[in-house]
Amino acid sequence: MKIGIDIDDTTFLTVKAMLKYADIFEEEISGIPTNRDGFGLIKNRYYLKALYGWDEKTKFAFFDKYYKNVLEECIILPNANKIIQKLKKEGHEIHFITARLMNIKNCDTETITKNSLDRFNIPYNSLNLHINDKLTFCKNNGIELLIEDSYETCKELTDNGIKSILMATKMNANIEDGNIVRVNNWDEIYEKIIYNNKI
Secondary structure, eight states: OOEEEOBBBBTEHHHHHHHHHHHHHHHHHHHHHOOOOOTSSOOOOOOHHHOOOOHHHHHHHHHHHHHHHHHOOOOTTHHHHHHHHHHHTTTTTTEEEOOOOOBBBTTTTTHHHHHHHHHTTOOOSSSEOOOOOOHHHHHHHOOOOESSSSSSHHHHHTTTEEEEEOOOOTTTOOOOTTTEEEESHHHHHHHHHHHOOOO
């Protein structure tokens, strides 16, 4: 099977590092100490705008200053590397498909991402960065299953005949959709793919 895997908040936990540095940046530009404890009530993947009210110029000023730190400090989700290694060993193709930004000042996104995957011995057939239209990418590249934390993306794929697995996060916690397979961890992902065939 050709399996597509998202990176941020699916393979690596990114949101904690993102909010850490976003709080720092917000205090720098506003002079007001900031702690976005309310995150999780925001059901919007564009949570930086929703939480901080930044316009595009401010958002990219933040990325230019701190995106490198965010990507380097992401921690791997429990057992993600072991399950991906197992899937690859069993003959599945692994294609990372992420919307991670390219062309950010002082940040070589591709090198940082490759280093993160290599550090945990995560095998893959391809690494695809800055993919905003994952449906089109999956269709054009024969991806049969996408593991993803965005409910909107999973729904779009499912509605178009491509299987998906939704990794549970605070952002999608209260969304109920009987057509979407939801998991809480990588062990459950493996179970859905190998044992139960419930996707």
